[in-house]
Amino acid sequence: MEERENVVSRTIKIVIGCILAVLYLVPIIMLLSAAFKTQKNIFKDIFGFPDPIVWTNFGEAMARMDYLRALFNSVFFTVISTILIIFFASMAAWVLVRYKTKMSNFIFTLFAISMLIPFQCVMLPMMSIMGKLNMLNPVGLIFAYVGFGSALSIMLFHGFIKGIPVELEESAMLDGCSMFGVYRQIVLPLLGPIVTTVGILNIMWIWNDYLLPSLVIGSNIEWRTLPLKTFYFFGQFSSRWDYASAALILSMLPIVIFYVFAQKKIIKGVVDGAVK
Known part of the structure; x- marks a missing residue:
């Protein structure tokens, strides 16, 4: 009887999984189909197979959106912002874990609460302040990414650092290593798994972001990213x-x-951070 219930339960899960997979894949399939159709065929039958298959859409799209320049901009903002997030968030999390003060828990709570505030609530005040500071430029965009990406990153680093033996850091300090030296030579190398996870999560978010670049660098044509170029x-x-x-x-x-290629490391890093 128990074995039969397990089979029924497994079958129900498989059916639900297949339905969800279809729901998620339908928009992707429609997009792929439309990419190989003419404008007329798209309006005629969005779900139908491309007939004829139009390969020139990709070449025309690359030319109109200046694809290589937009690709460079997306890579530039994504890589620089992610590196800075990893660097500052890991240092902040390490200090919050190792150097406990009366304000440590309060500061960590502020980072956690900040994740609950929608971007739309701070969008207009942020733009006003950045405009007054003359930061509506590529540097301002990177600064904004670091600010918005730090809260989640600090929480992930915070959980992972708790599992690092404090004796390693104490030994380094007894040998005359400075505070930053302990972080750079002892702590940072041990953060490998969670650094990978934090990096991947921020890369995916920053790469796909449209709203923040449109607000900060929307008028700067030379620095528009791929999501902004598709709006053309x-x-x-x-x-x-x-x-x-x-x-x-x-x-x-x-x-x-x-x-x-990176999904396995995402899951592993999140699990490691949660366990530790």
């Missing part, structure tokens, strides 16, 4: 869905490839 194909009175679909595929492809 949607006009006030008409939209080129054929080119836009191809552009969206080109924008998604690098991060999808990256995620496929």
Whole structure:
């Protein structure tokens, strides 16, 4: 009887999983189909197979959106912002764990609470302040990414650092190592698994972000990222869905490839941080 219940339960889970998979895949399939269709065929039958298959959509999309320049901008903002987030968040988490004061728990609680505040609530005040400080530029965008990405990163680092033996750091200090030296030579090398997780999570978020770059560098054409460039194909009175679909595929492809190779490390790093 118990074995039969297990089979029924497993079957129900498989059916639910298949339904959810179809729901998630349908938009992707529609996008792939539209990328190889003409504008006329898209409006005629969005779900149908491309007939004929149009390969020139990708070339036209790359030319119109200046793909290589936009790709460089996305890589630049993503890599620089992620490195700074890892550096500052890991140091902040280490100090909060190792150097306990009356304010340590309060500061950590503030970081946790900040994750509950929607970006839309601080969007207008932030833009006003950044405008007054003349930070509506690439540097300001990186600064904003570091600020918004630090809270979750600090929480992940915080949980992981608790599992690092404090005796290693004490021994280094007895040997005359400075505070920063202990962090750089002892703590940072031991943070490998969680550094990978934090890096991957921030890379995926920053790469796909549209709203923050549109607010900070929207008027700076030279520094527009791939998500901003795809907006070129949607006009006030008409939209080129054929080119836009191809552009969206080109924008998604690098991060999808990256995620496929990195997903195991994401799961491992999150589990390690939670256990420790």
